[in-house]
Amino acid sequence: MQKRKIIRRILDNITEKLLTISGAVTGIAILFITFFLFTEGAALFQSPQVEHGYALYVNSSNPVNNLQPEETKAIFDAEITNWNTLGGKNSEIKIFRIDDAFQIYPESELGENYELLPAKLGEIISKEENILAFLPTQYAPQGAAVKALAGKNIQPKEYFLGKEWLPTATPVPLFGVLPLVLGTLLVSIVALLIALPLGLGVAIYLSEMASDKQRRLLKPVIELLAGIPSVVYGFFGLVVLVPIVQKTLNLPVGETAFTGSLLLAIMALPTIISVAEDALRNTPRTMREASLALGATQWQTIYRVVIPYAKSGISAAVVLGIGRAIGETMAVMMVTGNAAVMPHSLMESVRTIPATIAAELGEAPAGGAHYQALFLLGCILFVFTMIISISAEIISKKKNYKTH
Amino acid sequence: MNKKLSQQIAFIIFKLFGILVVAILISILGFIIVNGISVINWKFLTAFPNEGMTTGGIFPAIVGTLYLIIGSLLFAFPLGVMSAIYTHEYAGKGWIVKTIRMMTNNLASIPSIVFGLFGMALFVNKLNFGDSIIAGSLTLGLLALPVIIRTTEEALKAVPNTYREASLALGATKLQTIKKVVIPAAMPNIITGLILSIGRVSGETAPILFTVAAYLLPQLPTGIFDQAMALPYHLYVLATSGTDLEASRPMAYGTALVLIMIVLTMNLLASFMRRKLEKNRSK
Numbered sequence: 182m183q184k185r186k187i188i189r190r191i192l193d194n195i196t197e198k199l200l201t202i203s204g205a206v207t208g209i210a211i212l213f214i215t216f217f218l219f220t221e222g223a224a225l226f227q228s229p230q231v232e233h234g235y236a237l238y239v240n241s242s243n244p245v246n247n248l249q250p251e252e253t254k255a256i257f258d259a260e261i262t263n264w265n266t267l268g269g270k271n272s273e274i275k276i277f278r279i280d281d282a283f284q285i286y287p288e289s290e291l292g293e294n295y296e297l298l299p300a301k302l303g304e305i306i307s308k309e310e311n312i313l314a315f316l317p318t319q320y321a322p323q324g325a326a327v328k329a330l331a332g333k334n335i336q337p338k339e340y341f342l343g344k345e346w347l348p349t350a351t352p353v354p355l356f357g358v359l360p361l362v363l364g365t366l367l368v369s370i371v372a373l374l375i376a377l378p379l380g381l382g383v384a385i386y387l388s389e390m391a392s393d394k395q396r397r398l399l400k401p402v403i404e405l406l407a408g409i410p411s412v413v414y415g416f417f418g419l420v421v422l423v424p425i426v427q428k429t430l431n432l433p434v435g436e437t438a439f440t441g442s443l444l445l446a447i448m449a450l451p452t453i454i455s456v457a458e459d460a461l462r463n464t465p466r467t468m469r470e471a472s473l474a475l476g477a478t479q480w481q482t483i484y485r486v487v488i489p490y491a492k493s494g495i496s497a498a499v500v501l502g503i504g505r506a507i508g509e510t511m512a513v514m515m516v517t518g519n520a521a522v523m524p525h526s527l528m529e530s531v532r533t534i535p536a537t538i539a540a541e542l543g544e545a546p547a548g549g550a551h552y553q554a555l556f557l558l559g560c561i562l563f564v565f566t567m568i569i570s571i572s573a574e575i576i577s578k579k580k581n582y583k584t585h
Numbered sequence: 586m587n588k589k590l591s592q593q594i595a596f597i598i599f600k601l602f603g604i605l606v607v608a609i610l611i612s613i614l615g616f617i618i619v620n621g622i623s624v625i626n627w628k629f630l631t632a633f634p635n636e637g638m639t640t641g642g643i644f645p646a647i648v649g650t651l652y653l654i655i656g657s658l659l660f661a662f663p664l665g666v667m668s669a670i671y672t673h674e675y676a677g678k679g680w681i682v683k684t685i686r687m688m689t690n691n692l693a694s695i696p697s698i699v700f701g702l703f704g705m706a707l708f709v710n711k712l713n714f715g716d717s718i719i720a721g722s723l724t725l726g727l728l729a730l731p732v733i734i735r736t737t738e739e740a741l742k743a744v745p746n747t748y749r750e751a752s753l754a755l756g757a758t759k760l761q762t763i764k765k766v767v768i769p770a771a772m773p774n775i776i777t778g779l780i781l782s783i784g785r786v787s788g789e790t791a792p793i794l795f796t797v798a799a800y801l802l803p804q805l806p807t808g809i810f811d812q813a814m815a816l817p818y819h820l821y822v823l824a825t826s827g828t829d830l831e832a833s834r835p836m837a838y839g840t841a842l843v844l845i846m847i848v849l850t851m852n853l854l855a856s857f858m859r860r861k862l863e864k865n866r867s868k
Contacts, residue, residue, distance in 0.1 A: 193758065193760045196760060197760060201675065204668050204681075207731065210727055210730065213703070214695065217703055218699070218702060218706070379605065382599045386599040390596055395603075398607075399603060399606070399607065404856060405610060405852065408788075410817055412818075412821050412844075415821070417613050417616060419825070454606075478592045483595075508694075509696070511791055515821070539698055539701075539791055559698070563695065567695075571691070574687065
């Protein structure tokens, strides 16, 4: 008897400890998410600018010591063709790739495992003063007249302010997130501009005007809208919305930022409606009655008394709506066309941050610069939504201070 | 007169907005139901995809989604319920509860693709699970946690304090009170939360993209370290990257309808239960 009691007490103790630990589970989860996202993401700035495993070499008489990633890209795109643009001599840049070596020397001269290749490469570079050689570091050229260009790591400035997102370009991939960030903001903000008046209108209708019967019809409809999976919205957008947008606006393609905004607006509606409606309903009855007693009409009461009173709740609805829109992945990916360029107009294809992650992570080798760049995108998204969710909380708290 | 006119205009506009929202929902649901209903039959639900996913069925995707629902909730349900019990029954009203609640809200607001990234970094790569049902389940479980915690807290809140006091007055310990009185009373509401999270888990695509989902599998998964197909990802594949998009359209409509039916059944069931409980309480 005594023994059983002790065992039970121990068991109870363990259970209570377990409860305490699991109380912190969401905190631990967030900590873990933050940790993994940021360690993977921050590693990007320890990655070299030039494609992994490669380096750039020049003749040692060349006064140029390093190149910016944009410059390297421009050279290999044949936009820069002369060394003097880069502060060197006035002579044409001769690009040399590893494949070119096989044109010059037959394979038999390079040794069985290409062990003679570095020396041959050194020879080529020494002979040609204006060469820019892009070679694997495994076969780093050997010779007195060879100079490796100083390999810098990817800089935060290039990442956060870069205007080009070309993650698979050689020899230098470009990871500029500006077009993605702007694409995300454009699509989300336009979505909100569409959804906000609509959502607020429905919220006002629901809380102030609708009869019980109408409310009982509308509320479940809104809940159902919230329940539809985003991939189904995306599918609907793809087969219905995209052709409609293309036809009515007479565009070459229907997959535009505007299509994405339209779809996101529909998806953000339930959030906006239910949060705003809660806020409106929380207006004390006495305030409405006071206004009505003063001779105001119902509509005057709504926009002079109820809406100002519910302002913080409505702001929270706006903020949460943005949060939902910014993080939405599948639906946006399916209807915006995903061109990773700086957005110029609403009627062009854009690419958002979540869509970029979803589309490219599968092809990015784990641990590479591309992979890390995508994780850093995840960090940006994470920070965005954290700021949004915390500010929504602060906004909706503000009201409590005022009224109590 | 002017006042009345502006009121009438405003009310008409808002009413139109309301009608518009209903129309949007009806058009989305109607579109998928009308196009999908003719595809769904016994064979569609029980056969494997065939001929580049243009014929056959979606059986492996249904089974995969089922595995993911079970796997994620096996992990998230006990943890979420325990977490809610701690915050509601044990922790005081101080900063701890406030912090935990804020964390739960924040976890709920993290975009699902970020969960996918995290799942890939931790479960797939670091813990070396590979693309597997267990990695996908754990990732989806994290996503379901805030839903379960919130609904359980609501459920516990709805248990009158007199129940607890009566039990304690009879000499029961706090844990006994929770086990024998509070949880049974809160159970129906907790189950509602469970149903809601099934709806949430079965519809998510982004978190499973890199943790479990397979494009096409010739057989069903045999263990928790196998990849699996899943309905939402299968719909995405059918809609965007099948071998013959036009020919696989009917399959896509059918998949979308099955997916919507699962999710909406869960949501309707949950709201039905909630309404019934509210009625019982008011009696």
